[in-house]
Amino acid sequence: MKPTEPVPGGPCWVELGTPDVQAAQTFYASLFGWRCETDPRPEAGGCTTARLGEDAVAAFSPLYRPEQRPAWTVSFATEDADATAGAVRSAGGTVLMGPMDVFDQGRFAVAADPSGAVFSLWQARAFRGAGRLNDAGALGWAELRTSDPRGALAFYPSVFDWTVSSSAHFTHWGADGADFGGMKVQDDDERAEAPPHWLPYFTVSDTEATAARALTAGGEPLAPPTHIPGGPWVAVLRDPQGARFGIHTP
Structure with missing residues:
Protein backbone atom coordinates (compact mmCIF):
# COMPACT_ATOMS: atom_id res chain seq x y z
CA MET A 1 0.00 0.00 0.00
CA LYS A 2 1.20 3.51 -0.85
CA PRO A 3 -0.05 6.81 0.58
CA THR A 4 -2.55 8.78 -1.50
CA GLU A 5 -2.40 11.90 0.67
CA PRO A 6 0.17 13.45 3.04
CA VAL A 7 0.63 11.76 6.42
CA PRO A 8 2.86 12.80 9.35
CA GLY A 9 6.43 11.84 8.55
CA GLY A 10 5.69 11.08 4.91
CA PRO A 11 6.50 13.11 1.80
CA CYS A 12 3.95 15.88 1.30
CA TRP A 13 5.41 18.16 -1.35
CA VAL A 14 8.22 18.53 -3.87
CA GLU A 15 9.77 21.71 -5.22
CA LEU A 16 12.27 22.36 -8.00
CA GLY A 17 14.90 25.07 -7.65
CA THR A 18 15.93 25.97 -11.21
CA PRO A 19 17.76 28.77 -13.05
CA ASP A 20 14.96 28.96 -15.66
CA VAL A 21 11.49 28.57 -14.17
CA GLN A 22 9.68 29.15 -17.47
CA ALA A 23 11.72 26.53 -19.33
CA ALA A 24 11.21 24.06 -16.46
CA GLN A 25 7.44 24.61 -16.59
CA THR A 26 7.39 23.85 -20.32
CA PHE A 27 9.52 20.72 -19.92
CA TYR A 28 7.61 19.13 -17.05
CA ALA A 29 4.20 20.10 -18.43
CA SER A 30 5.09 18.17 -21.58
CA LEU A 31 5.85 15.08 -19.49
CA PHE A 32 3.14 15.15 -16.83
CA GLY A 33 0.37 17.39 -18.13
CA TRP A 34 0.88 19.98 -15.41
CA ARG A 35 -0.84 23.37 -15.49
CA CYS A 36 1.39 26.02 -13.93
CA GLU A 37 0.42 29.17 -12.01
CA THR A 38 2.95 31.75 -10.79
CA ASP A 39 2.19 33.62 -7.56
CA PRO A 40 2.20 37.32 -8.59
CA ARG A 41 3.02 38.66 -5.12
CA PRO A 42 6.57 40.06 -4.95
CA GLU A 43 7.08 38.44 -1.55
CA ALA A 44 6.42 35.00 -3.14
CA GLY A 45 9.73 35.25 -4.98
CA GLY A 46 8.44 33.92 -8.29
CA CYS A 47 7.20 30.63 -6.87
CA THR A 48 5.07 28.70 -9.36
CA THR A 49 2.62 25.92 -8.49
CA ALA A 50 2.07 22.96 -10.82
CA ARG A 51 -1.41 21.44 -10.86
CA LEU A 52 -3.18 18.37 -12.12
CA GLY A 53 -6.72 19.61 -12.62
CA GLU A 54 -7.28 21.73 -9.51
CA ASP A 55 -4.87 19.75 -7.32
CA ALA A 56 -1.46 21.22 -6.50
CA VAL A 57 1.26 18.59 -6.97
CA ALA A 58 4.62 20.42 -7.16
CA ALA A 59 6.30 23.82 -7.30
CA PHE A 60 9.08 25.64 -9.11
CA SER A 61 11.21 28.43 -7.70
CA PRO A 62 14.22 30.39 -8.96
CA LEU A 63 17.67 29.73 -7.52
CA TYR A 64 18.43 32.08 -4.64
CA ARG A 65 22.22 31.71 -4.43
CA PRO A 66 24.86 31.59 -7.21
CA GLU A 67 26.30 28.34 -5.87
CA GLN A 68 22.90 26.59 -5.62
CA ARG A 69 22.52 23.50 -7.80
CA PRO A 70 19.34 22.93 -9.83
CA ALA A 71 17.57 20.25 -7.79
CA TRP A 72 14.27 18.89 -6.57
CA THR A 73 13.68 19.09 -2.81
CA VAL A 74 11.31 16.68 -1.08
CA SER A 75 9.29 17.98 1.89
CA PHE A 76 8.18 15.75 4.75
CA ALA A 77 5.07 16.48 6.79
CA THR A 78 5.36 17.24 10.48
CA GLU A 79 2.87 18.35 13.09
CA ASP A 80 5.49 20.59 14.73
CA ALA A 81 8.25 22.00 12.52
CA ASP A 82 10.16 23.47 15.46
CA ALA A 83 10.22 20.19 17.37
CA THR A 84 11.26 18.24 14.26
CA ALA A 85 14.00 20.78 13.52
CA GLY A 86 15.24 20.16 17.05
CA ALA A 87 15.21 16.42 16.39
CA VAL A 88 17.26 16.99 13.22
CA ARG A 89 19.93 18.79 15.24
CA SER A 90 19.88 16.18 18.02
CA ALA A 91 20.40 13.40 15.47
CA GLY A 92 23.43 15.11 13.93
CA GLY A 93 21.77 16.91 11.02
CA THR A 94 21.77 20.60 10.18
CA VAL A 95 18.91 23.09 9.94
CA LEU A 96 19.77 25.33 6.99
CA MET A 97 16.76 27.65 7.09
CA GLY A 98 13.88 28.34 9.46
CA PRO A 99 11.60 27.21 10.86
CA MET A 100 9.60 30.11 9.45
CA ASP A 101 6.00 30.88 8.57
CA VAL A 102 4.96 30.95 4.91
CA PHE A 103 2.06 33.40 4.84
CA ASP A 104 -0.93 31.51 6.32
CA GLN A 105 -0.01 28.34 4.44
CA GLY A 106 2.20 26.58 6.98
CA ARG A 107 5.53 26.52 8.79
CA PHE A 108 8.63 25.52 6.90
CA ALA A 109 12.27 24.57 7.42
CA VAL A 110 15.11 23.32 5.24
CA ALA A 111 17.45 20.72 6.71
CA ALA A 112 20.25 18.35 5.76
CA ASP A 113 21.10 14.92 7.10
CA PRO A 114 24.65 14.23 8.38
CA SER A 115 25.81 13.27 4.85
CA GLY A 116 24.50 16.55 3.39
CA ALA A 117 21.30 15.33 1.69
CA VAL A 118 18.84 18.25 1.77
CA PHE A 119 15.13 17.95 2.55
CA SER A 120 12.36 20.19 3.88
CA LEU A 121 9.91 20.09 6.77
CA TRP A 122 6.32 21.24 6.34
CA GLN A 123 3.85 21.92 9.14
CA ALA A 124 0.53 22.43 7.38
CA ARG A 125 -1.92 25.20 8.10
CA ALA A 126 -4.04 26.46 5.18
CA PHE A 127 -1.99 24.37 2.72
CA ARG A 128 -1.71 20.68 3.51
CA GLY A 129 0.64 19.77 0.66
CA ALA A 130 0.21 17.77 -2.51
CA GLY A 131 -3.41 17.26 -3.49
CA ARG A 132 -2.46 13.95 -5.09
CA LEU A 133 0.18 11.31 -4.44
CA ASN A 134 0.78 8.17 -6.50
CA ASP A 135 -1.50 9.33 -9.32
CA ALA A 136 -0.16 9.74 -12.85
CA GLY A 137 1.77 13.01 -12.93
CA ALA A 138 2.14 13.20 -9.14
CA LEU A 139 4.91 12.29 -6.72
CA GLY A 140 4.95 8.53 -6.28
CA TRP A 141 8.22 7.65 -4.53
CA ALA A 142 11.07 9.39 -2.70
CA GLU A 143 14.50 7.79 -2.75
CA LEU A 144 17.53 8.77 -0.71
CA ARG A 145 20.74 8.45 -2.71
CA THR A 146 23.51 8.38 -0.15
CA SER A 147 27.13 7.45 0.46
CA ASP A 148 26.38 6.77 4.14
CA PRO A 149 23.56 4.21 4.47
CA ARG A 150 24.43 3.35 8.06
CA GLY A 151 24.21 6.98 9.08
CA ALA A 152 20.90 7.39 7.26
CA LEU A 153 19.43 4.36 9.04
CA ALA A 154 20.34 5.96 12.37
CA PHE A 155 19.22 9.49 11.44
CA TYR A 156 15.85 9.34 9.69
CA PRO A 157 13.91 6.93 11.96
CA SER A 158 15.02 8.97 14.97
CA VAL A 159 13.77 12.21 13.39
CA PHE A 160 10.54 10.99 11.76
CA ASP A 161 9.81 7.64 13.47
CA TRP A 162 9.85 5.90 10.09
CA THR A 163 9.54 2.16 9.76
CA VAL A 164 12.41 0.45 7.97
CA SER A 165 12.37 -2.74 5.95
CA SER A 166 15.70 -3.82 4.46
CA SER A 167 16.94 -6.55 2.16
CA ALA A 168 20.40 -7.28 0.82
CA HIS A 169 19.81 -4.85 -2.04
CA PHE A 170 17.40 -2.13 -0.91
CA THR A 171 15.89 -0.34 2.08
CA HIS A 172 12.26 0.81 2.21
CA TRP A 173 11.04 3.74 4.32
CA GLY A 174 7.49 3.76 5.70
CA ALA A 175 5.17 6.14 7.57
CA ASP A 176 1.67 5.57 8.95
CA GLY A 177 1.73 1.94 7.83
CA GLU A 193 28.93 13.68 -9.98
CA ALA A 194 26.31 14.38 -7.30
CA PRO A 195 26.40 14.71 -3.51
CA PRO A 196 23.89 12.71 -1.41
CA HIS A 197 20.37 13.81 -2.26
CA TRP A 198 16.68 12.93 -2.23
CA LEU A 199 15.43 11.86 -5.66
CA PRO A 200 11.69 12.22 -6.35
CA TYR A 201 9.99 9.73 -8.67
CA PHE A 202 6.84 10.83 -10.49
CA THR A 203 4.21 8.26 -11.41
CA VAL A 204 3.57 7.79 -15.13
CA SER A 205 1.42 5.38 -17.12
CA ASP A 206 4.30 4.37 -19.43
CA THR A 207 7.90 4.82 -18.30
CA GLU A 208 9.44 4.12 -21.71
CA ALA A 209 7.17 6.57 -23.55
CA THR A 210 7.68 9.29 -20.93
CA ALA A 211 11.45 8.84 -21.00
CA ALA A 212 11.38 9.17 -24.79
CA ARG A 213 9.38 12.42 -24.52
CA ALA A 214 11.87 13.75 -21.97
CA LEU A 215 14.75 13.15 -24.36
CA THR A 216 12.90 14.86 -27.20
CA ALA A 217 12.26 17.86 -24.91
CA GLY A 218 15.95 18.22 -24.06
CA GLY A 219 16.32 15.94 -21.05
CA GLU A 220 19.11 13.42 -20.53
CA PRO A 221 18.90 9.76 -19.50
CA LEU A 222 20.86 8.79 -16.37
CA ALA A 223 19.35 5.31 -15.93
CA PRO A 224 17.30 3.91 -18.84
CA PRO A 225 13.81 2.44 -18.38
CA THR A 226 14.25 -0.77 -16.40
CA HIS A 227 11.78 -3.30 -15.05
CA ILE A 228 12.46 -4.29 -11.44
CA PRO A 229 11.42 -7.96 -11.06
CA GLY A 230 8.17 -8.06 -9.13
CA GLY A 231 8.08 -4.28 -9.02
CA PRO A 232 7.73 -1.16 -11.18
CA TRP A 233 9.29 0.13 -14.37
CA VAL A 234 11.70 2.93 -13.42
CA ALA A 235 14.00 5.44 -15.11
CA VAL A 236 16.17 8.30 -13.88
CA LEU A 237 16.52 11.46 -15.96
CA ARG A 238 18.08 14.90 -15.86
CA ASP A 239 16.09 17.91 -17.02
CA PRO A 240 17.55 20.52 -19.41
CA GLN A 241 18.66 22.73 -16.50
CA GLY A 242 20.47 19.86 -14.76
CA ALA A 243 18.03 18.67 -12.04
CA ARG A 244 17.72 14.91 -11.50
CA PHE A 245 14.37 13.15 -11.15
CA GLY A 246 12.88 9.71 -11.56
CA ILE A 247 9.75 8.31 -13.20
CA HIS A 248 8.06 5.02 -12.46
CA THR A 249 5.11 2.93 -13.53
CA PRO A 250 3.78 0.82 -10.64
Missing part, protein backbone atom coordinates in the same frame (compact mmCIF):
# COMPACT_ATOMS: atom_id res chain seq x y z
CA ALA A 178 2.65 2.56 4.18
CA ASP A 179 5.97 2.50 2.32
CA PHE A 180 6.63 5.80 0.56
CA GLY A 181 10.26 5.55 -0.48
CA GLY A 182 13.62 3.93 -0.09
CA MET A 183 17.37 4.26 0.03
CA LYS A 184 19.99 3.41 -2.56
CA VAL A 185 23.73 3.53 -1.96
CA GLN A 186 25.50 5.73 -4.49
CA ASP A 187 27.97 4.02 -6.79
CA ASP A 188 31.35 5.62 -7.54
CA ASP A 189 30.15 7.35 -10.72
CA GLU A 190 27.13 8.95 -9.08
CA ARG A 191 29.11 9.91 -5.99
CA ALA A 192 31.66 11.73 -8.18
